[in-house]
Amino acid sequence: MKNSVLIIAFISIMATSCCNNRPQEDFIRTQDAIENIMSRKSVRKYLPKPVEEEKVQILLKAGMAAPSGKDVRPWEFVVVTERSLLDTLAEALPYAKMLRQAPLAIVVCGDTAKSSYWYLDCSAAAENILLAAEALKLGAVWTAAYPYDDRMAVVKKETGLPENILPLCVIPVGYPAIPHSPKNKYDETKIHKNRWR
Amino acid sequence: MKNSVLIIAFISIMATSCCNNRPQEDFIRTQDAIENIMSRKSVRKYLPKPVEEEKVQILLKAGMAAPSGKDVRPWEFVVVTERSLLDTLAEALPYAKMLRQAPLAIVVCGDTAKSSYWYLDCSAAAENILLAAEALKLGAVWTAAYPYDDRMAVVKKETGLPENILPLCVIPVGYPAIPHSPKNKYDETKIHKNRWR
Numbered sequence: 001m002k003n004s005v006l007i008i009a010f011i012s013i014m015a016t017s018c019c020n021n022r023p024q025e026d027f028i029r030t031q032d033a034i035e036n037i038m039s040r041k042s043v044r045k046y047l048p049k050p051v052e053e054e055k056v057q058i059l060l061k062a063g064m065a066a067p068s069g070k071d072v073r074p075w076e077f078v079v080v081t082e083r084s085l086l087d088t089l090a091e092a093l094p095y096a097k098m099l100r101q102a103p104l105a106i107v108v109c110g111d112t113a114k115s116s117y118w119y120l121d122c123s124a125a126a127e128n129i130l131l132a133a134e135a136l137k138l139g140a141v142w143t144a145a146y147p148y149d150d151r152m153a154v155v156k157k158e159t160g161l162p163e164n165i166l167p168l169c170v171i172p173v174g175y176p177a178i179p180h181s182p183k184n185k186y187d188e189t190k191i192h193k194n195r196w197r
Numbered sequence: 198m199k200n201s202v203l204i205i206a207f208i209s210i211m212a213t214s215c216c217n218n219r220p221q222e223d224f225i226r227t228q229d230a231i232e233n234i235m236s237r238k239s240v241r242k243y244l245p246k247p248v249e250e251e252k253v254q255i256l257l258k259a260g261m262a263a264p265s266g267k268d269v270r271p272w273e274f275v276v277v278t279e280r281s282l283l284d285t286l287a288e289a290l291p292y293a294k295m296l297r298q299a300p301l302a303i304v305v306c307g308d309t310a311k312s313s314y315w316y317l318d319c320s321a322a323a324e325n326i327l328l329a330a331e332a333l334k335l336g337a338v339w340t341a342a343y344p345y346d347d348r349m350a351v352v353k354k355e356t357g358l359p360e361n362i363l364p365l366c367v368i369p370v371g372y373p374a375i376p377h378s379p380k381n382k383y384d385e386t387k388i389h390k391n392r393w394r
Binding site: 186 | 226228230231233235237239255258259261262263266272273275276277278279282314316317321323324325327329331332333339343344356357358359362365379380382383384387388389390392393394
């Protein structure tokens, strides 16, 4: 009897000590944050498997959690899952051919009427989406629309963007078809202490 | 005796089941990746406590783990810890007065000779640094240099940047002096399904 109490006490202590750095949140449990940043990679081949609605929501929430100048949040997101639209974009965009296999793309756009440097805020939002995709074991890649007039025109036309909305990038998303390793891009020569040298 | 064995077995099971989603890596263990993205916030008040060299290294590694167009990695980083230089920048930059209290600033710069859209790649790098700071329980905030000619001129002069290197932003970093809560910026009206509406 005494030992049963001890066992229960041990279980409680272990459960608390293992999990007390992770508050109960409504997020899916994923990988370690620093590990996530270091292991993000560009994924261009996807399985023919749709991305769950719950995960799409998390990607979009991650995008909107980015910082923005004067907190104006100039971003807008077009979530593309229509097969014919994905194929049309693949056809017309020179560096987004992988959209043909992708079950999903998120077009990160900015409102030029809200900010003259929307593309900086939207780049932070796009990076958040790429990191969240990695955390959710999805694969994604930034394919540029801005600053190329021809690519922006294609995306604007096909997704029906209003005059003041410009696309920064099209991010194909899916479950990776093959394993990928992150590149080690650390380069000490890019670090300057106090002044350039 | 039998019960002691049972207790040890329970401890082992709990320890394994709680921690088996976190592989052994050479990174500092931090928070969950999605939670990290959602809880990043702008921190503008810091304790008078230096940031450990090990953490500065992780911030820089995080910056260099960002994606870049054609993988050219046009970023450069000036790590400022010299008190007089931090104070000079605080004096001259209108929205970076918090540099007076900050023990550290990372100036994220781009090489205009390597990329004509360096500021997009460098925005992704800056966001990685902000997220890594959050993960390491540091506070940080993006203060803009680009696209403002006057602010860029100040940073270029004080940190001795060559002609082809432009500063995107100055990120003061330190241990937060007061607790901060992240904003909930999720806004369903910014999501468009397949086409704008």
